[in-house]
Amino acid sequence: MSVFDKLLDGRSLYDIAIETIRFFGEDVRNLVAFSGGKDSQCVYQLCKEAGIECEAQYSVTRFEPPELMAFIREAYPEVKMRRAYRRTLVEDIEVMGLPTRWRRWCCDAKHARTEGFDMVFIGVRGEESPRRRETWRTFGRKQDGTVYCCPIFDWTTADVWEFLNARGIPHCRLYDEGYTRIGCVMCPLAGTRKTRIAEAKRYPRHVAMFRQGAQRHIERARAAGKLCGSFCDSADPAGEMVGRWIATGQVMQSVEEYDAAFRRKPDAPGQCVFEGSGFSERDGES
Numbered sequence: 413m414s415v416f417d418k419l420l421d422g423r424s425l426y427d428i429a430i431e432t433i434r435f436f437g438e439d440v441r442n443l444v445a446f447s448g449g450k451d452s453q454c455v456y457q458l459c460k461e462a463g464i465e466c467e468a469q470y471s472v473t474r475f476e477p478p479e480l481m482a483f484i485r486e487a488y489p490e491v492k493m494r495r496a497y498r499r500t501l502v503e504d505i506e507v508m509g510l511p512t513r514w515r516r517w518c519c520d521a522k523h524a525r526t527e528g529f530d531m532v533f534i535g536v537r538g539e540e541s542p543r544r545r546e547t548w549r550t551f552g553r554k555q556d557g558t559v560y561c562c563p564i565f566d567w568t569t570a571d572v573w574e575f576l577n578a579r580g581i582p583h584c585r586l587y588d589e590g591y592t593r594i595g596c597v598m599c600p601l602a603g604t605r606k607t608r609i610a611e612a613k614r615y616p617r618h619v620a621m622f623r624q625g626a627q628r629h630i631e632r633a634r635a636a637g638k639l640c641g642s643f644c645d646s647a648d649p650a651g652e653m654v655g656r657w658i659a660t661g662q663v664m665q666s667v668e669e670y671d672a673a674f675r676r677k678p679d680a681p682g683q684c685v686f687e688g689s690g691f692s693e694r695d696g697e698s
Contacts, residue, residue, distance in 0.1 A: 414574060415567065415575050416578075425567060425571060429458050429563040430458060430461060430462045432551075432563045433458055433462040434462050434464065436531055436561045437561070440530035441531070442529065442530070442533060443466065443467055443468075443531070443533070444459055444468040444533045445469070445533070446469060446484075446488070447470065447595075448483060448488075449584070449593065450569075450576060450587065451564065451572060452535040453576060453581060454535060454576060455534065455564060456488075456533075457575070457576070457579060457581060459533055466533065468488070468490065469492045469526065470493055471494045472493055472495045472496075472497075473596055474497070474501040475501075475597055476596060477586065477615065479586050480594055483582075483583075483584040487582050494526065502621055502624050502628065505621075505625025505628070505629055506628035507629075510626060510654070510657045512600055513600045516600070525557065530559065531559055531561060532558055532559065533560070534560055536562045536565060537564055537567055537572075538565050538566060539567070549562070550562050550563070550565045569592075597618055598611050598618065598619075598658055600657065601661060608658050608659070619658075622657070626650040626653045627650035630653070641664050642665075642666065643663060
């Protein structure tokens with residue numbers, strides 16, 4: 413069934429999305445949480461077609477693939493780049509260490525509340541994961557008080573692509589290379605070990621920054637007399653730390669120890685249901 417086909421009530425999925433956006437978006441200050449991915453592109457275009465006033469913002473994490481940033485700048489020059497951090501990436505890693513599966517400070521910029529808006533339109537879809545379908549709704553409130561609307565919550569991936577293609581809207585070329593979702597490079601919660609290693613080879617400049625930050629983090633810990641992880645026993649502590657992080661999403665255990673402790677196959681995928689969305693697992697709970 414097409415996203416434009418009429419349902420039993422005489423409305424299509426497209427019609428319902430437009431009505432939803434108009435209902436929640438009229439006469440209020442609207443923000444579109446834009447990620448450059450297909451879902452946020454779809455929501456942004458729907459908001460335009462609904463005729464509401466809105467502003468689209470991208471929250472910079474500094475872990476983005478360069479292809480994505482180039483695409484946004486070229487195809488969406490009006491999108492504002494929101495930088496909710498005060499230090500460089502290397503400085504943040506020096507102070508906080510590499511972000512891990514359990515301490516994801518890398519997404520703080522996306523999770524931070526954006527002041528000055530009454531409604532946030534986002535591209536969360538229930539099809540993306542059971543967790544997302546259980547905890548999110550078409551309309552709700554985040555834990556920080558942000559009121560949100562997910563106008564394509566009931567759309568499928570095929571629906572999204574059909575709509576974008578029908579409108580002739582370009583997309584980031586990473587999709588053409590096989591990516592199904594686009595987020596931060598080497599995300600400790602995303603993809604498989606194989607894909608993270610492949611991204612490490614593809615984005616050596618990112619790895620160089622991670623390594624520089626890791627080296628400074630180790631030096632900072634040693635200078636303060638703090639305990640250093642077992643990676644410090646390596647001939648190349650920073651290299652070992654980054655290598656563990658890329659392979660397992662954490663740094664305190666070696667790859668072998670981690671796999672044994674979690675009985676995890678090397679290429680088992682992680683659970684990153686909120687990758688690239690700017691929201692955490694509990695944000696959709698009421």
